[in-house]
Amino acid sequence: MQKLIRNINYLWNKFKNDNRLFWDELEEQMIAGDISIDTTAMILDEVKKNAYSENINDPERIETLIKSEIIKILEINKNTELNIPHEPPAVFLIVGVNGTGKTSSVAKLASMFKKDGKKVLLSAADTYRAAAVEQLQHYAEKLNLDIVYHQKFSDPGAVVYDSIEKAKAKGIDIVLIDTAGRMQTSHNLMEELKKIKKVISGRINRDADEILLVIDSTTGQNAKKQVELFNKSLNLTGIILTKTDSTSKGGIVITIKNDLKVPVKLITSGEKLDDMSYFDAVKFTDLLFS
Numbered sequence: 285m286q287k288l289i290r291n292i293n294y295l296w297n298k299f300k301n302d303n304r305l306f307w308d309e310l311e312e313q314m315i316a317g318d319i320s321i322d323t324t325a326m327i328l329d330e331v332k333k334n335a336y337s338e339n340i341n342d343p344e345r346i347e348t349l350i351k352s353e354i355i356k357i358l359e360i361n362k363n364t365e366l367n368i369p370h371e372p373p374a375v376f377l378i379v380g381v382n383g384t385g386k387t388s389s390v391a392k393l394a395s396m397f398k399k400d401g402k403k404v405l406l407s408a409a410d411t412y413r414a415a416a417v418e419q420l421q422h423y424a425e426k427l428n429l430d431i432v433y434h435q436k437f438s439d440p441g442a443v444v445y446d447s448i449e450k451a452k453a454k455g456i457d458i459v460l461i462d463t464a465g466r467m468q469t470s471h472n473l474m475e476e477l478k479k480i481k482k483v484i485s486g487r488i489n490r491d492a493d494e495i496l497l498v499i500d501s502t503t504g505q506n507a508k509k510q511v512e513l514f515n516k517s518l519n520l521t522g523i524i525l526t527k528t529d530s531t532s533k534g535g536i537v538i539t540i541k542n543d544l545k546v547p548v549k550l551i552t553s554g555e556k557l558d559d560m561s562y563f564d565a566v567k568f569t570d571l572l573f574s
């Protein structure tokens with residue numbers, strides 16, 4: 285990940301005689317790091333207030349103040365736990381735009397649960413590309429897991445129906461549903477996903493236990509639009525933030541949390557199966573500043 289604020293010491297010295305320029309530069313860097321304008325202003329207002337009232341004259345302590353404001357935001361209603369009901373199977377729906385990392389996140393989740401001793405079933409509801417099913421089959425083989433798939437272009441709702449029925453019959457603990465990310469229009473995609481959601485609630489008499497949107501951390505401010513769009517149609521329970529090992533700007537997490545109130549529950553940091561972890565506000569903020 286890219287460092288959120290570069291060279292705070294240098295800036296401090298450069299703008300020694302003009303405080304305003306120093307703060308302006310910080311603001312610019314934070315916005316460039318994908319923190320929204322409003323949230324950046326909120327953070328810096330608080331930081332300035334504290335810096336003045338405590339008479340802080342040290343750029344490193346100002347950085348610490350920014351860090352603690354960010355942690356504060358990320359820890360509000362922190363809810364990274366995945367919802368696993370008492371009565372199996374738990375059903376997790378994984379959604380998101382193409383290429384964000386849905387299928388690989390399904391595999392990483394599966395690997396995580398398998399290590400916990402859970403019985404996992406993969407559901408290949410991205411029926412729009414043959415390669416998508418093959419990719420999931422490959423993971424199922426690698427992890428030695430059950431998988432339900434149909435033919436290309438078949439109804440994804442039917443795949444989900446069969447998956448949940450099979451899970452019930454075989455005493456599966458968790459069903460992980462991989463979905464398509466692209467269709468002719470986002471309207472079609474949302475309608476398709478809503479249909480899948482209905483199939484799920486029809487089978488388990490409750491909503492899907494998790495509806496997780498996969499967001500590629502390198503997409504920048506567009507990620508905010510994706511969260512808004514999917515959340516409006518599907519009522520997300522959380523977000524999986526992928527590719528944090530790349531040169532992404534982590535500020536988008538703060539925007540999602542503060543502006544949209546959807547919790548980031550998991551992050552991935554590489555292509556290996558164990559490159560997934562629960563989101564940790566303090567660790568993540570450390571990463572933003574290191």
Ligand SMILES: Nc1nc2c(ncn2[C@@H]2O[C@H](COP(=O)(O)OP(=O)(O)O)[C@@H](O)[C@H]2O)c(=O)[nH]1
Pocket residue numbers: 380381382383384385386387388389465498526527528529530552553554555559
């Ligand atoms: N470096 C890196 N690559 C990732 C990560 N997560 C996913 N990818 C890669 O992103 C690409 C798209 O992933 P995929 O799961 O097929 O996306 P999908 O289209 O949403 O199903 C693949 O090449 C993945 O290996 C990550 O955390 N770090």
Ligand SMILES: [Mg+2]
Pocket residue numbers: 386387388410416462
């Ligand atoms: Mg996929």
